[in-house]
Amino acid sequence: MTRTSAPVDAPATGAWEGLVTTALLGTDRRTPPGTGPGPDAPVALLDAAAVETVRRRAGLRPARAAERPQPAPKDPRPPLPQAAARRLAILLADRPGGSGGGRRGAAPDLTELLPQWLAAANARGFAPPPQLLPALLDAARGRTDLRPAALEFGGPRALWLARLNPDWRFALRSTPGGGAALPHLDDDAGIRQLWQEGLFAERVALLSALRSRDPAAARELLATTWATERAEDRLMFLDSLRAGLGPDDEPFLEQALADRSRNVRATAAELLSALPGSALAARMAVRAEACVAIDHMQPTRATTATAAPSTTGAATGPTMATPTITVEAPHECDPGMERDGVVAKAPAGRGERSWWFGQLVEAAPLGTWSRRLGGRTPREIVALPVTDDWQGELHAAWCRAAVRQRDAEWSRALLGEPSAPEAGGPGAVSLAERAKLLGTLGAAERAEWVAGFISTHGLSEAFQLLGVCAVPWAPPLGRAVVDALNIARDAGSYPWSFSGVMGLAERCLDPSEAGRLDALLAVPDEPENASPGAGGYWAEAFQRLVTTLRLRAAMTEELNTP
Known part of the structure; x- marks a missing residue:
């Protein structure tokens, strides 16, 4: 039986959007144009959508003649093999989500x-x-x-x-300069004109490009209009100074500490604290030193074994003093602290004094503490006990300082050994902190630490740490990941909980490791109490891993072919 419906009138501007709105609301609440409520309304909506789809696909609507677009620019780069x-x-033809969820298969x-x-x-x-x-x-x-x-x-x-094409406008927004060509960096007049007249995205791109080549020139350009910029623009421009940050930037950043915008002041203070030789860092060091000291008066009782037998088997030695870090957090946040970037109001659930204390320690140069705490090394300092439950706050602030100042020695001390029972060192309060600390180390050292962590603690907490390791993974790290996956498979572990690590391995494992994995492609014997179907899943996952590694090797070879 053929159903007929009322003819659909020519659509007005925005007709497609109107049909979409009607579909979302439902025809019982809103009917298509030219149709009344009733059982025919849904059919009329679908008919109208079909007609409008054909219209949309048919081509452009008549419009005034416009200039033809300029020919596409030439691309001087060599073509792909x-x-x-x-x-x-092939890669562009593939679309995510085609499997509809569930098992991914071996492809x-x-x-x-x-x-x-x-x-x-x-x-x-x-x-x-x-x-x-x-x-x-x-x-x-x-x-x-x-x-x-x-x-x-x-x-x-x-x-x-x-x-x-309006669908691709994101490319103009995402590209430095909004798609506009930047002037040559030797063209002073062009740079000045774009800085004075350009759109915000163009000016950010210009400042970033100039900063990467001549940091001083970029800073001087920014200073010419700094006083007249909007607060949100000043914040973005100031953030561009992170690239190539150096002592010559200090006078400009010191002036920004008096900015009328709190966010601008906070960013300027953060940048200055990343310069250990800055005046702000020195002021923060004085404040932080006043809060932290060594106390030698904490007594302990040492015991020494006696040479001759006795009824007790040991003799009590003399009382010894154990050096202990004491903390006296600031009792107020004075105007000088606020000017130097300390946020006075603590977040909900956080004590004010600990909040101020953490900010002072975070901004103080890490070299302060060896001088303040008896010439000890970072590892020795981190190992010292801290009184009155201040250890977590103090070590967390040191973690943030090590990341901000890119101090590898302090990062190593705070990370501790990867095989430590607490699996993160005394200062790493979370996996996120550990990942940030690892980011200050070289790629090889980073991979070695994470490999040791996995060998001791398995993969359950390693996902975030793997994300900061260089790709492809170094051989020790790759072997540690594969060995841990193999152990989980042999133990009959719930396989889907390792899908994230397996996906990372597909993208990050060195393709040369494919040969080592052939022995893992068979379906293993499932131990008692194993998850049902786990053996098949593991075999399928390893097959996908091997296939992906060999595909990655082929991709590299194709790109290297003359």
């Missing part, structure tokens, strides 16, 4: 390989095939994590296309 171009087309997840492929192609300086640019922009539109690498790879032609 043919095999690599075919691989890119590689191509969408997770695209970021790595783009990074490798950018490192080699290739230009994309023009016919793949629309698919590349569509992929970047749906995934913000892809945008920086995709737009770098897309180059000038991707921006040219983005100006012609």
Whole structure:
């Protein structure tokens, strides 16, 4: 039986949006144009949507003649090797979410390989095939994590296309300068004109580009208009000084400490505290030193074994003093502290004195403490007991200071040994803190520490730590991850709880490790009390891992082919 409905009138502007709204509200609350309430309303809505879809696909509506777009700019980079171009087309054709959830199967997840492929192609300086640019922009539109690498790879032609399609406007916003060409960094007049007349995104891009080449020139350019900028713009511009931050920036940042915006003042204070030789760092050191001291009067009783037998078997030795750190937190937050970036109001549930104390210690140069605490090394200082339950607050502040000041020696002391029972050292209060501390170490040392952590504690807490390790993982780290996965498989552990680590391994494990994994592809014997179906899942997951590693190796070879 054929159902007919009333003819659909020509749509007004925004007709598609109106139909979508009607569908969301329901035809019982809002009917399509030209249709009354009743059982025919849903059919009329679908008919109207079908007609409007055809109209939308038919092409552009008539409009006034406009100038033809300028030809696409040339891309001077060498073209991709043919095999690599075919691989890119395959990666872009894959779409996430096709499996509908559940088990992933043994096939590689191509969408997770695209970021790595783009990074490798950018490192080699290739230009994309023009016919793949629309698919590349569509992929970047749906995934913000892809945008920086995709737009770098897309180059000038991707921006040219983005100006012609409203769906790709994100490329103009995401690209420094909003897609506009920046003046040459030797063109003083062009730089001044863009700084005075450009859009905010263009000015941020100009300042960042100039800062990377000539930090002093960028700072001087910012100073010319600083007093007339909006507070939110001053904050963004000030943040650009993080790149190339040095002692020459101190006078400008000291002036920013008197800014009328609290956020600007806080950012200026943070940048100054990252310069251990700054006047602000010295002021913070004086304040922090007044709060922390060594007390030698905490007595302990030492025992020494006697040479001759006795009824007690030991003799009590003399009383000894154990050095102990004492803390006296500030009793007020004076105007000088506030000017130097200390936030006076504590967050909910936090004591004011501990809040002020943590900020002072965090901003003080870490070199302060060896001088203040008897010439001890960071490791010796961290090992000292702290009175009155102040240890957590003090060590957490030292953690933040080590990260801010990029101090590897203090980071090592606060991390402790990866095999320590508490698995994070005395100062790492969370996995996030440990990950930040690891970020101050070199790539090889970072990988070695995380490998030791996994060997001792397994993978249950290692996911966040793995995220800060360089890719591909160093051999010791890769072996530790594979061994831990194998142990979990043999123990009949619940396999889906390791899916995140397995996904990381697919992207980060060195492809040369594929050969070592062949022995893990068989379905293992499931021990008693194992999760039902765990053996099959583990075999499937390892098969996917091996296939992905070999695919990554092929991708690299294709990009290296002349």
